[in-house]
Amino acid sequence: MKKFALIGHPIGHSMSPLIHRKLFALSGMDDCTYELIDIAPDDIPASGELIRSHTGMNVTIPHKQSVIALMDELDETAKRYNSVNCISCRDGKLTGYNTDCTGFLLSAASLPLDGKVLLAGCGGVGRMMAIETALHGGRLTIGIIPQDRPLAEKARAEILDMCPGASVDIAQISELDGDFDLMINATPVGMYPKTEACVIPDEVIGRCGSFFDAVYNPTDTLLLRKAKELGKTGIGGAAMLVYQAVKAHEIWYGGKFSAQDIAPIIGDVEKAVAGMNK
Incomplete structure (x- = not known):
């Protein structure tokens, strides 16, 4: 056995x-x-x-x-x-x-990781997603709340050490500008039981082309529901868990x-x- x-x-x-x-x-x-x-x-x-x-x-x-x-x-x-x-x-x-990195890459294989990417959350699994985005040539913006700036600065330094010349910006979520090909949520925002929370405002959701939410409970987070209502592609965390x-x-x-x-x-x-x- x-x-x-x-x-x-x-x-x-x-x-x-x-x-x-x-x-x-x-x-x-x-x-x-x-x-x-x-x-x-x-x-x-x-x-x-x-x-x-x-x-x-x-x-x-x-x-x-x-x-x-x-x-x-x-x-x-x-x-x-x-x-x-x-x-x-x-x-x-x-x-x-x-194997978290493999799970992420396989579950997000259809998403434009090499495009303009907005990432919310850069600790733990978010750090891995940030590094993989840079390794795949993505132009990364780390969206933060003010108290997370030191963590984001540390993540950016690590990314640039691994990937010299990578494009890594840091911006407060409340001050995000421009459009994004892909939005990744690597925070627990929206996780059960606080399912009516959303990591970014509706106005930013409208400026993102596709979404990956690492949260798997619920399987359809408020972020993904809002994205799909706008006809956008959204993938939840269950696929990453399995892969x-x-x-x-x-x-x-x-x-x-x-x-x-x-x-x-x-x-x-x-x-x-x-x-x-x-």
């Missing part, structure tokens, strides 16, 4: 077991288990043997950086973002990866899945999320 798990604290309700069990089933791997393991932050340094007892693990907050010290090797993605959300154990050797899991299976055992395999799982996640909120 091969053991897999998600570690975090508090672990709460997670879509991970649903997603991973379906991916194992598609691969014909009926000898795999997937569980949720709650590990307090102070216990992470002593968790190496627990992790090694599994074939693979996913990592969620607040452990994505603290587990790095337990890794024998880091993939380039983990080094780039100083963050591990996927661990592979082979012959007792732990390798850390970051980062798909990448983990590729890492763990070479799993391969088609778009036709993945689409129903995204639909199942969206249905499960909707059911949670009733």
Whole structure:
């Protein structure tokens, strides 16, 4: 029996077991288990043997950086973002990866990441999205509220260090000018239960061509509903959640899945999320 798990604290309700069990089933791997393991932050340094007892693990907050010290090797993605959300154990050797970036890029593949991009939120997953936008040649504007300027300045410095010559501006959301090809929400604004909040005003929504919202609960945030009412393309966070899991299976055992395999799982996640909120 091969053991897999998600570690975090508090672990709460997670879509991970649903997603991973379906991916194992598609691969014909009926000898795999997937569980949720709650590990307090102070216990992470002593968790190496627990992790090694599994074939693979996913990592969620607040452990994505603290587990790095337990890794024998880091993939380039983990080094780039100083963050591990996927661990592979082979012959007792732990390798850390970051599949959030792959999940984002695959779910946003139809969106103009190489165009003029407005990003709200530049901490955590937002930092990754900002870096990927720059790496793909996008002209990035980080939209902020005043108190987030130091974080945005730090993100811009990191981006320019990785991508010299990248186009990175910072502007307060209340003072945004011009049109954007793509708007990305990497903040929790609009997340359940505060579903009637929207990260940018209607006037700015009207000046954006397409949207990606990392929030997956609800599946249709107020931002996406407003965008779609204007006939604009909008993609929610459920797709990213599934695609980062798909990448983990590729890492763990070479799993391969088609778009036709993945689409129903995204639909199942969206249905499960909707059911949670009733």
